[in-house]
Amino acid sequence: MEQGNQTFVPGFILQELFNQAGHKGRIFSILLFVYLLILLGNLLIVLLIRCDAHLLHTPMYFFLSYLSLADMCLASSTIPVMLRNLISQDRVISYGGCLSQVYFFLAFGNSDSFLLAAMAYDRYLAICRPLHYAALMNTKRCLLMVSGCWLLALFQSTLYTSLLSSLSFCASQEIPHFFCEFYPVLGLACSDTTAVKLVALTEGVLDVLGPFVFIVASYVLIFLSVTKASSSTSKRKAFSTCGSHLAVVILFYGTLCWTYTQPTSGSSTVAYTAVTPMLNPFIYSLRNNEMKGALIRLLRRTSVVHRNLK
DSSP states (O other), X not given: OEETTEEOOSEEEEOOSOSOGGGHHHHHHHHHHHHHHHHHHHHXXXXXXXXXXXXXXXXXXXXXXXXXXHHHHHXXXXXXXXXXXXXXXXXXXXXXXXHHHHHHHHHHHHHHHHHHHHHHHHHHHHHHOGGGHHHHTOHHHHHHHHHHHHHHHHHHHHHHHHHHHTSOBOSOOEESSSSOOHHHHHTTBOSOOHHHHHHHHHHHIIIIIHXXXXXXXXXXXXXXXXXXXXXXXXXXHHHHHHHHHHHHHHHHHHHHHHHHHSTTOHHHHHIIIIIHHHHHHHHHHHTXXXXXXXXXXXXXXXXXXXXXXX
């Protein structure tokens, strides 16, 4: 439908994930395997925490359950579309479907960032203010923090999507990306995007750099507190409680920086949307005795129920 020199399109065409026709079947199999690992690994984390009263009432694991949920949803907002495009010649996505994908990708990506900041605050209180920890990180406070993380993420994704929906798009419908992301879609607009880019830049600084700076500040204070500890055992215990979270933070922000410093690289975005959610469950479970213990208890309860049913 045309109006003046602008063409309003009913949908967009997504770029191919990899321009290697002979390897599409192999790429599809690998990506499907990664997606199933993401779902199973993160679902197991959520299940273990929700079924174990001790873990559920421990703030770090309470936040982890929501981080795993956000990781599953982040991967589900992009990978199924990638899989469809690999096996189908139809790479068209509707206008509404594209805006929905932008919305959910931003919502779950931002919630990851805010939840990691909340977990850093939890580690700071546990190490730097241990005597006040139980009072400060009670169940009500944890619920408020998680609710705040999700509400902030939903607000920002709503803002970004509303900005996109207010624009007109030209005849060039091909998005230079393999799923609908904010800036590639914004590049197709034929109306003035100056104000939109200014708002997006301001919000981008707040929702990415804000949590990152908060996390860095928390760990600086943790490091200073640990270095003052007289016992080497206390130091090892303090660092061990932060190890998994710090590894996830480095992985999350490392792949995020890699993605946006190499915007033309498909592999960089796959690392952010697929590899990071896949590795998080392994980081938190392989070296975590409490998670291993919860898994053993769950398996024992399951076997008892199975025997009783027989």
